[in-house]
Every structure is written in structure tokens, then in C-alpha cells.
Amino acid sequence: MIVFSSVAGQSEPNAKGKGDTGLTVSVGYISTTGNSDTTTGNFKFNYHTKWGRLNFRTTGAYLFADVTNPATGVNSRNTERLEAGIKTDYALREKSSVFANFSWKKDVPSGIDHNISLASGYGYTFFDSSQSKLKGGVGLEGFQE
Numbered sequence: 016m017i018v019f020s021s022v023a024g025q026s027e028p029n030a031k032g033k034g035d036t037g038l039t040v041s042v043g044y045i046s047t048t049g050n051s052d053t054t055t056g057n058f059k060f061n062y063h064t065k066w067g068r069l070n071f072r073t074t075g076a077y078l079f080a081d082v083t084n085p086a087t088g089v090n091s092r093n094t095e096r097l098e099a100g101i102k103t104d105y106a107l108r109e110k111s112s113v114f115a116n117f118s119w120k121k122d123v124p125s126g127i128d129h130n131i132s133l134a135s136g137y138g139y140t141f142f143d144s145s146q147s148k149l150k151g152g153v154g155l156e157g158f159q160e
Contacts, residue, residue, distance in 0.1 A: 035065035052083040055094075068106040075099045096122040110140045114152065132158040 080094035136154015
């Protein structure tokens, strides 16, 4: 038996330059039964806004997976991941910008008690059309794990 439920909401600009704020939220849940009972759930959000020449984005995510052996009744959480981040980009000119990023991650089953990252640098947009975009950047990143 599989049970799946997903809810997503989105508010994003329809055309380039129209609207400067957007929010995307998604929630999912899956439960399966067979040789083992598995339950998986996730939650994600992405919010972005623009104040003048400053672009701001914040993200977050939570994912888990529980597995139960029907023969023994033993339940184990083999996946549990949490992530959060903030990204900023300040336009210096039409194609150049400076950026700063902060992220935090935790994934204990994978051996990551916590990972904190801070980065900053200079970015350049080589081209930006309605169908594609190419950006490059150079910077420094420090992290603690």
C-alpha cells in the first residue's frame, strides 16, 4: 500500500522584472508496506525578495525516512536532514554584483552533526535572457563541520 500526499504553493513573478517577491512551499509524505514499512516526509520553502539593488533569498528543508522491520518491529530513522540558508546579492552595475551566503546543515545518519558555511565574493552575469542565464563568480568560503 502506498499513500502519497503533496501540497505546494507558489507565488513567483510571471515575467522578468514583474514582481520582486516570491514564496514556494512544498510538503510531501509517502508510506509503503512490504518487506519493510517505510515512511518518508519532507518540507521545503524558498522565499525571495528584492529591495532596490539587493536580492535576498532564504531557504529551508527537512527530510526524514523511517524504516520498520515487520518481523522484528524494530523502527529506525535512516535519514534525517535539516538545512537552512540565506543568500544575498547586491548589484554594483547591470552585470556585476557582490554576494554573501550563509548555510547550516545537519544530517546525523550521514555523520554530519552540523555544517556551517559562510561565503562572500564577486559575481558577474555573462548573459540573461528569458530562456537562460549564465553567471560566474569568485569568492572565499569558510566552513565548520
